[in-house]
Amino acid sequence: MFCAAALFSIMPAVKYAAGGWYKVAHGACYTLKGEAFMKKIKKMFRYENVGMLFVLPAFVYMLVFVGYPIIRNIILSFQDVNAGNLVRGTKNFILFDNYLELFQDDVFRTSLFNTLRYTVMCLVFQFVIGFILALFFSKRFTLAKPVRGILLVPWMIPVTVTALMFKLLFATDIGVINYILRSLHLTGKNIEWLTTPGTAMFALVCANIWIGIPFNMILISTGLTTIPKELYESASIDGANRIQTFFSITLPLLKPTIESVLILGFIYTFKVYDLVYVMTSGGPVNSTHMLSTYSYKLSFEMFKYSKGSAVANVLLVILMIVGIFYIKATTAGEEE
Amino acid sequence: MDEEKKLNGRKNMVFSIISIVILCILLFPLYWALITSLKTEQEIFQNPPTFYPHILNLKSYAAQVETGDFNMFRSFGNSFVISIGATVIAVLLAVPASYGIAKYHFKGRKLMLLSFLVTQMLPVSVLLTPMFIMFKNMHVYNTWIAAVLADATIGIPFSVLILKNYFASIPKDLEEAAYLDGCNKFTAFLRILIPIAKPGVIVCAIFSFLYAWGDLAYGMTFILDQERRPITAGIFNFMGQYGTKWSYLTAFAVVTIIPVALIFIFMQKYIVSGMTSGAVKG
Numbered sequence: 080m081f082c083a084a085a086l087f088s089i090m091p092a093v094k095y096a097a098g099g100w101y102k103v104a105h106g107a108c109y110t111l112k113g114e115a116f117m118k119k120i121k122k123m124f125r126y127e128n129v130g131m132l133f134v135l136p137a138f139v140y141m142l143v144f145v146g147y148p149i150i151r152n153i154i155l156s157f158q159d160v161n162a163g164n165l166v167r168g169t170k171n172f173i174l175f176d177n178y179l180e181l182f183q184d185d186v187f188r189t190s191l192f193n194t195l196r197y198t199v200m201c202l203v204f205q206f207v208i209g210f211i212l213a214l215f216f217s218k219r220f221t222l223a224k225p226v227r228g229i230l231l232v233p234w235m236i237p238v239t240v241t242a243l244m245f246k247l248l249f250a251t252d253i254g255v256i257n258y259i260l261r262s263l264h265l266t267g268k269n270i271e272w273l274t275t276p277g278t279a280m281f282a283l284v285c286a287n288i289w290i291g292i293p294f295n296m297i298l299i300s301t302g303l304t305t306i307p308k309e310l311y312e313s314a315s316i317d318g319a320n321r322i323q324t325f326f327s328i329t330l331p332l333l334k335p336t337i338e339s340v341l342i343l344g345f346i347y348t349f350k351v352y353d354l355v356y357v358m359t360s361g362g363p364v365n366s367t368h369m370l371s372t373y374s375y376k377l378s379f380e381m382f383k384y385s386k387g388s389a390v391a392n393v394l395l396v397i398l399m400i401v402g403i404f405y406i407k408a409t410t411a412g413e414e415e
Numbered sequence: 416m417d418e419e420k421k422l423n424g425r426k427n428m429v430f431s432i433i434s435i436v437i438l439c440i441l442l443f444p445l446y447w448a449l450i451t452s453l454k455t456e457q458e459i460f461q462n463p464p465t466f467y468p469h470i471l472n473l474k475s476y477a478a479q480v481e482t483g484d485f486n487m488f489r490s491f492g493n494s495f496v497i498s499i500g501a502t503v504i505a506v507l508l509a510v511p512a513s514y515g516i517a518k519y520h521f522k523g524r525k526l527m528l529l530s531f532l533v534t535q536m537l538p539v540s541v542l543l544t545p546m547f548i549m550f551k552n553m554h555v556y557n558t559w560i561a562a563v564l565a566d567a568t569i570g571i572p573f574s575v576l577i578l579k580n581y582f583a584s585i586p587k588d589l590e591e592a593a594y595l596d597g598c599n600k601f602t603a604f605l606r607i608l609i610p611i612a613k614p615g616v617i618v619c620a621i622f623s624f625l626y627a628w629g630d631l632a633y634g635m636t637f638i639l640d641q642e643r644r645p646i647t648a649g650i651f652n653f654m655g656q657y658g659t660k661w662s663y664l665t666a667f668a669v670v671t672i673i674p675v676a677l678i679f680i681f682m683q684k685y686i687v688s689g690m691t692s693g694a695v696k697g
Contacts (some may be wrong), residue, residue: 130519137512148545152501220430237629239647350538374540
């Protein structure tokens with residue numbers, strides 16, 4: 080009560096002081112540099128800068144919910160934060176200890192290697208298959224467009240569902256893949272795909288390729304339509320065969336498309352999370368951990384938040400390096 | 416493209432048949448999940464497997480209606496609310512933002528554009544822990560709001576980058592004509608530009624919805640109670656608890672695919688445009 084009363088008694092004084100400052104500030108603007116100030120205001124509301132008002136809400140939203148978390152994550156990785164001091168309490172700075180520990184950590188090294196291996200394998204196959212399909216569907220037959228359209232479905236399906244479907248296909252007892260292999264006499268007994276280290280990775284790669292094919296196919300298809308038909312005509316007049324045409328016209332002219340398909344594919348595959356988490360959760364015995372799943376495990380299963388953040392940051396750095404190529408590729412053709 | 420000769424009779428036939436074969440192979444996983452959801456548990460474990468359900472069994476779906484811990488229709492509702500929320504935020508913020516970026520050359524424009532590009536590449540792992548702390552402090556942890564706020568961060572950058580191309584392609588004369596008719600910048604934007612860019616807005620809404628619908632990490636991490644979790648997290652939980660109850664699991668999967676299938680059937684042309692313009696032009 081006393082505090083409140085004291086506050087009220089001070090209030091007029093505060094108001095007066097503030098008012099005074101306001102007058103001083105106000106006066107300064109108009110007397111000392113009044114003109115410059117007005118110009119500045121006018122400049123701020125110049126035609127082009129109005130555009131910023133349109134962008135600002137989205138930008139601020141992203142700053143709050145993405146920009147700030149990124150910085151927070153970097154800080155976290157230099158601290159020692161666990162379940163005890165996550166929300167409240169003091170967080171000790173241990174600088175690079177998390178990172179140093181990680182590089183001694185076998186699971187981390189495995190997951191880094193796994194992520195690279197997985198990404199490269201997926202990229203190669205989904206790109207080649209996507210490319211072949213794009214070439215195939217560029218032929219003008221009746222079903223070309225409708226079938227190509229339906230083939231986009233795998234890309235749209237929630238990854239959790241895809242993971243479930245492939246778990247079913249690769250199931251040991253009832254899996255169709257084991258059934259087919261048995262019928263073809265390629266294997267005598269059922270393979271335990273998801274619980275054997277080497278084969279679990281294979282199953283993951285298959286599932287990811289399935290998701291990636293439509294994406295590669297549609298982008299390359301679009302790229303193909305931008306190649307002028309006259310080039311092919313003059314090539315055939317010159318007597319070039321199909322393989323020659325492919326290597327001397329199609330590939331070089333598709334270069335920008337291929338670049339962005341591969342870079343984007345790398346980014347999307349490298350940050351894979353849901354698929355691996357649902358299909359294997361990094362198992363068996365950590366053999367299929369990726370950087371993202373290992374980071375999740377450290378943070379939300381072992382409650383070593385700082386270490387999890389450090390793993391996520393390693394992932395981020397690699398993605399950003401690749402991202403620079405992507406930004407260069409996409410902004411090269413921009414106006415201005 | 417259009418001048419290129421169509422394939423003649425026989426070749427057309429051969430290519431069409433090959434395309435059907437490709438289609439069957441690639442969509443087989445989907446077919447398999449669908450028929451598994453319609454089989455009895457006994458038939459699922461039958462050897463050799465049956466390639467269509469011999470006894471039609473709808474129990475896996477019906478059992479879910481009668482409540483239980485894993486009511487998939489409640490999860491479906493949760494997912495729906497979360498995805499719609501994220502879509503609304505993404506579209507409301509991205510439409511003006513993309514217009515600003517496409518039509519004005521203000522200071523910092525490039526930086527903003529770049530930051531939208533970069534956020535598209537971010538892995539969820541980087542954001543999970545800090546968002547988790549943030550939502551706890553905001554007291555929205557374990558509510559739909561947390562998932563909505565997080566999911567919108569996927570839709571916004573994507574939508575801005577796509578819509579920017581739509582707005583950029585609208586000729587300036589059209590805008591100027593609107594000014595002559597007495598519009599100011601804001602009314603011109605609302606009455607002239609948005610209607611023209613409508614297909615782009617639809618693409619953004621569809622993709623924001625699909626991203627939010629497919630999200631697992633945010634929904635699982637920021638919502639603790641199963642009753643409020645999205646359907647993807649429901650599937651994951653279910654797998655952990657009833658690992659081999661495949662009829663239920665696949666029924667769950669089929670229900671999750673329904674909205675995706677509907678979007679695909681009714682809005683296919685927007686999907687191709689979203690997949691390509693978003694990726695190639697950045």
